[in-house]
Amino acid sequence: MVDPIPFRPVAPGSQPPLDLPSYRSTAHRHPSQPPLRMPTTLTEASAPSFTPAWYAPHDDLSVVDGKQALGERMIVAGRVTDENGRPVAGAMVEVWQANAAGRYHHARDQHDAPLDPNFHGEGRVFTDAEGRYSFTTIKPGAYPWRNPGPGWRPQHIHFGLHGNGFAQRLITQMYFPGDPLLAFDAIFQGSGDDAAKRRLIADLDPELMRPDWALGYRFDIVLRGRAATPFENA
Template sequence: MTDPTGYRRPDPATQPPYDVPAYGSTHHRHPKQALVRVPHTLTEVSGPRFSPAWYAPHADLSTLNGKAALGERIIVAGRVLDEDGRPVRGAMVEVWQANAAGRYHHPGDQHDAPLDPNFLGRGRVFTDEEGSYRFTTIRPGAYPWRNHPNAWRPVHIHFSLFGAGFAQRLITQMYFPGDPLLAYDPIFNGIADAAARERLIARFDLDITEPEWALGYRFDIVLRGREATPFENDGAH
């Protein structure tokens, strides 16, 4: 059957299912009935639109009001690409994360790890003409999450990508190489395909690293096709 959108569909094993038995809360949150496709109207396809002029091309989360956050400073950079490796220009990339102690700057996080007054853990940039984005931040800490006995989330950063408007949004998570907690994490391992899981792990990049200042990590995001980055929206939680 020909795909009317012209896009190559990903292998279902490369995207997380709605219900992951080992990830307890998905059982309570996933749809119990078959999904109903609702055609987009002019409202969804025409706006509201985001402007790259709203934000600088590089966000620095590692300082607040001129004061440095606690923890290991890092740089995360990459490109947003389509299924043919072409750059996706003007996409809004949002990130949010825990601080170096593993706590989010959010009232819902009551973990007893300390808050950092100089770290909010959120930022927003737009991709440039080459589809590139870049931000400076603090390497987040692992934290307990009570999904199962002695459960700890691996170190990760949340990503949200917007296209032309609110109806075009994808969400995923970026992990770090060599994290021993990845083997025990039901969210990460909810993706059946091992190669797809690897696409969620950033690569250390010496070219992004800045001498005597910050280690660099590359995290490229592919929106569609067989090499697509796994997204929570495409059948996740």
């Protein structure tokens, strides 16, 4: 029998707090009472089934009906692993983002930046046997929001990772190196200690680039443990 690998809990301060005063919306959605442990039923553990058979992959966000979106085309790729570097295979990775002008393709986004009819800003991929994923998109623009600071969110892409069941979902954000707005962003600055925040910034990766076509960024995701990617908890 193989000895089990011990669980290494996250270090205090390396994950975002549930209530972050500088991020105003957390005041309305974070739990106000101590959590209750509820038994996991078959429904939470196994349904729905997040597989390509049920959810068709969509790995190129940069084209709609054969027409190219405006903006800086890029390839984003990485691996999803556990705390010991073992690949997480078959995980559904959802992504959503603003367009190159900083506007979401959503009715509630009333930012006066232009919409792009050839960019819907949503995609879905699955990790392979080695935990790898990849998709093509457009670099998102910054956009205004009502929080302290300069009032602009840095460029970012939202990630939602699904496991075997509906209760197994983790949400995080990917940022870009050198973005000056990171220093003022309440969400990024509230994402844990300096090492944790660094894990939210993608690396410009020449190996992923396609000459005369797209830049490449690498964003690896660790699901738990001391080197875990910071995830949204509220």
